Amino acid sequence: MILWRQDGEISHARRRSSEAGAFLLPDRILAFRECWARRAGTGLGMASSRREVRNLGPFPGFLCCDVSLFPEIRKKAQDVEELANASFSWTAQKEIRFSRAIEEVLGDLEPSQEDRDARAAIVASFDSFVKQTLSGSSVVAPFGSYVTNTFTCDSDLDLSLYVNRMNPLSREEKLYFLKRVTTSLQAMHARYDQIQPIYNATVPVVKFVDRKTGIQCDLSVDNKDGASKSLVLAALSSIDKRFRPLCLLLKKWAKSHEINDASAGTLSSYVITLLAIFHLQTCSPPVLPPLSMIIGGLDLDASYCSGFISARAKAFQGFGARNMDRISELFRTFFVKITAVKALWQEGLCASTYHAQWISKWPSFHNGCICVEDFYDPSRNAAKAVTPKDFECIYQCLENSVDAFRRPITDMESFKKMIVGDGCMPKVTPPPRPEPRFPDPRDIRPSLAVPLLLQGRPHRPASGPPNRRF
Known part of the structure; x- marks a missing residue:
């Protein structure tokens, strides 16, 4: 339970210490963060900058919302994912062929x-x-x-x-x-x-x-933002060896389908990495822990946090040992999960790697397209560059890949090209927008609202010589 005090401190909060000697934040502490933001006049649980979020009180790194306040949309996301997985038929023979193709692709992606x-x-x-x-x-x-x-x-x-x-x-x-x-x-x-x-x-x-x-x-x-993010992602990579190959596969898939460019309104490599982390956190059993267990209570800009992050990540090594899924199975279920929640993004759905679960964001944070919370700056949507037009392009690529996974694997090389691109899957082009129709000036009846020069005949004043053409 969290009680508000005027001096900005938390009067009562249960905490437990990790082996690294750092405190872990309880879930309900986020309600205090939201209350503070409202008092500071920053909006509905939103902070105007990361430094403001970090200086909210004795526990830096709070998120913008209390995850326990949005159980409905999280339940919807879990239900549609279960239905999508249940409708996906997958035989043992196809799993073997699919796993072999993934291993060959990873061998080609491995840098020398x-x-x-x-x-x-x-x-x-x-x-x-x-x-x-x-x-x-x-x-x-x-x-x-x-x-x-x-x-x-x-x-x-x-x-x-x-x-x-x-x-x-x-x-x-x-x-x-x-x-x-x-x-x-x-x-x-x-x-x-x-x-x-x-x-x-x-x-x-x-x-x-x-x-x-x-x-x-x-x-x-x-x-320094990029350096701090890289430090956290490198620590996650040391927890489970499946994190790196999944990121390699997803980045290669997105790049080959030309949806890996934030400047063009699609997904950046950072967003793809966050989605890969989120998928590994929300598997059953989970492969990676919530980022709150790794960076909770730390100022990522401080020089001392490097040792804390490494120590916490080391304490979580073997966290996903109960999950026996191969990288091929994790790669396939990633597409099923993201495709299943397509209609829920417009309802405020947001993927939070800090909490390792679906949450909801306020409308000022969410643009109606893909929403991925940036663990470094909780007030920022890492996928804010995605436009509605490119949102449809991204999801057409995702749905085409899911359809390809459903079909039998007859040609291994063609199937590998579908994963890494090289022209096997047709490029997605958005439907052309209808051109705006402007009325023909000759079809407009003469009126005082339309100049005579736009009515298809020269303008002559009531008296005086006719106008000369310019």
């Missing part, structure tokens, strides 16, 4: 040691290049799929430039350093190519390609 060495060399060489450019104690560090070990040979390399400053950099300062590095990159045609700065993005980046390896790199400045 040469590719790993090439990426490490890019990080080292670019770090030296930046130190010469900025002539200071600047450091370049990787994050993203390279740190979480969920990259393939054609994945981008995410880099972040950290400038030795005591205070966080403003957007103007980040743009200043990014433009300086961009200017130096453009002068190094022998080493870097296809330099494309994107300064007006939410996170300003400059894209470039390493000429020697052909690997595309994305450089940002002081991207």
Whole structure:
């Protein structure tokens, strides 16, 4: 039970300590967080920024809602998923063939040691290049799929430039350093190519390609958000070995179907990874624990949290041992689960990896399409870039894959191409929108509301010479 006090503290809360020595948050503590947000004037349980969420009280990292307040929509999601799984016929022979195809695809996706060495060399060489450019104690560090070990040979390399400053950099300062590095990159045609700065993005980046390896790199400045997220995802990868191959398969599937680009209104790699985590958390039995057990009560921006996250993740190793599903079964049920809840997104459905269950979000948070809560910033929908038009495209790809899973596997190569793309499955094109119909000016009856110049005949004033054509 949580009681509100005027001084912003919790008067009564049951807590238990993990082996790592950190406190775990009880579920009902979220009601206190919501009450505080209403008092602060930030809306219906919503926080305006992550720093505001983090400073709500002695227990940072609260979410935007109490999961116990929305049992109806969670029950709906569970029911439609059970019905979808019950209607899916799956024989033992088909499971064997499907598992064999998945293993062959994973073998092709596994990066070689040469590719790993090439990426490490890019990080080292670019770090030296930046130190010469900025002539200071600047450091370049990787994050993203390279740190979480969920990259393939054609994945981008995410880099972040950290400038030795005591205070966080403003957007103007980040743009200043990014433009300086961009200017130096453009002068190094022998080493870097296809330099494309994107300064007006939410996170300003400059894209470039390493000429020697052909690997595309994305450089940002002081991207501590990406580093903190990568730290948590890398810790999850150490809990169960099935997390990494599932992410590899889903990213490859989305990229081959051209729905892996947030700038185009589809799914980012981060959203796909969060959905993979959510699926592993909501399996029966679960494979991964709720993220509240890993990051609850921690300030992810603080330098000390790295050791706590690693210790907590280590304590949960073997958490999913009771789940005996192969990666092929987890891959198939992922599509069944996400496809089954298509109609519930418009009712406020949201996938929360922090709580490891379906929750509901307020309308100001939800855009009616896919909603995935960002564990780093609970006030943010990680899939907010998905537009209604691309939502239909994404779900057409998902439904086509589910239909392909139902059919017998006659040709192994064609089935593998369906998973990794390569033109086997037809590309999804949204239905054309009807062109807006504007009335023909010649069909409009003369009236004072329509100028005579739009009625198909020249305008002559009541008196005076006729108008000249311009």
